[in-house]
Amino acid sequence: MITTSNLSKKYNGNQVLSIDALDIPKGQSFGLVGNNGAGKTTYFSLLLDLIQPTTGHIKINDVQVDKSEDWKPFTAAFIDETFLIGYLTPEEYFYFIGELRGQNKADVDALVAQFKDFFHGEILGQKKYLRDLSKGNQKKAGIVAALIGNPEVIILDEPFANLDPTTQIRLKTIIKELAEKQGVTVLVSSHDLLHVTDVCERIVVLEKGEIVKDLETNAATLKELEAHFSGSEVL
């Protein structure tokens, strides 16, 4: 589904990302972990063609993202609050995204209705603009907006941060279902090792822009990751 080859990104000669090869098959739930500055957001930004690669390229469904825009219809993302339109209400925002993705109001309503629990009554029908919602509620709206229009690839940067525990648990269920039942490729980055190991079938560890670990999640993964990040790993 997503193939990365010889990808690198440099800022003023500083290499911030260098991935020789990374293939993410369709329907995989994929987790990206790493410390601050490891290159997680850089990778997602390259994937969404928000920045230009220094070398190499990424292909989604054989569409090279920096050459063609044909990846946009089946790719959705929520990176940060710059993906929200502050002066719209959540409903208007969902409809706007829906219209761009060829969904009518009824489609959007039906989809959003599934997330009543997730919203916890704090998003819909509040008569508030997105800019006036709390950070956590903004995030909820952004994540759900990324699910509109049956995308095949969903990219979520740090989706668990800023969410309350209840919502974190609900979000994990949502992500798992997407990958298992609907064959959606979900890419998630996180600082929280427990959450990623819970949700993702595969976890890649980035360090200074390079892949240092590529793990199939199993019972021992969390321990291994904890050992890695605490620096007590036995080589």
Added chain:
Amino acid sequence: MIKRFLSLEWKSFFRSASFGKTLGIKIFMGFLSLYLIAVFLMMGIGLFPALKKLFPDSDPLLIVNSFLFYWVLGDLVIRFFFQKLPVMSVMPLLILPIKRSKIVNYVLRKSVFSFFNALPLFAIIPFGVTLIVEGYPVSQVLGWVLALIIVVLIINFLNFIIESFSAERELSFLPILVLAGGLYGLNYFNLVSFNEIIGNGFNAIYNQSLFICVPILILFACYVINFKLLKQNLFLDSGLKTKIKEVSASNLDWTKNFGDIAPFLQLDLKLIWRNKRTKSTVWMVVFGLLYGLVFYVNPQFLSMTPSYIFVGVFSSGIFLMNFGQFVPAWDSSYYGLLMTQNLKYEQYLKSKFTLMALSVLILFVLGIPYVYFGWKVLFAHLAAAIYNIGVNTHVILLGGSFNRKKINLNEKAAFNYQGTGAVQWLIGIPILLLPMAIFAVVYFLTGFEIACLVLIILGVVGIVFHHKIMKLITKKYTDSKYKMIDAFNQDN
């Protein structure tokens, strides 16, 4: 502490992402300032001999005193539109061990060193020197000059008081216009003769220097009021935080008639109506529409035919100028979202184009009553409107592709009353002057009808080639996509 504040500002200026661009504008403003300084200097030097020559019987000083009222009024209005209270991002400072009063005092005192306060000095001081040279008593002249300088400062602080009150209102420039217009009207119809009162006041100060206490007291009062107002606004829940208003959603289904650009059109309309900064561009429209009256009631202007085009382009294009020049920066806070969505850039731009073209059309129709001043005026306005739709809309969209400055719609910086300054008006130069120049040249070579026709033809050509031109403009935008995303992601 002041040194710290100054160094913070120094850094925010030189380290800002839009530094290069701002520098260019600063240089332009620099030249403009030099020009203004020269004008004022000449006025200061030349005023005394000129008045002496025109009115040999009266004392030039008394004449100047009797006109001070108009200066105060004019200065107040000009400052309201162009001078902003120096903004400082105070949020991070609030929790540091700095007294709130210190921050407020700093901001207020800094405003004293504004160009608007320095400019009158270039006229006042030479005039004062001439007075002394002409044999007026030195100490009395000095007292008079000092009083004027104090008045300059009073205007300075009075302006901020007015701005802070109007910032809350939707029609932000209405209070100042009502105030200035009211005072002017009262004076004009001799109900209250302010120019006499102020003139007499200054005569009194000139004769008895002790009266200078009065302006000093007024200045002090203005400062204290400002201080209180600003200090109130320094709490998170008052000035720094935007108030949460309940949403009033309106039905925008009529936009569906515009086909595939409908979602963007709806978004743009909401953008304009729901943000303070964009809303003010709508109110500017009223101002622009009535602008022609200033010209046409004056027979001298009415005889200057090329000025019809100026008024025509301005009054039908005021929304185009105010809104268009910040495309795509209006959408800067969610530009990343737009760029990852399944949308055609061309649709996005076409929505902006449609909005601007519609505004020109509506403003032209609303401006039809100008026919009162003659058919020629209406015909020139029609030519200007067509030129606006065909040429200026494209020019301004093209200009937008060079836009690299983020606009923070959810403005929370304290003390930022208006969000616009002198810079906003710069774009008007090519947009207004070019059609006027074309018209003037053809008009003097051939005649009125041909000149109007030339503008109409230019406009029609623009409309005919609209799709081709839009393709070109779209390409410009896509070419600078990464640069825009990067610039819009930075907070100045």
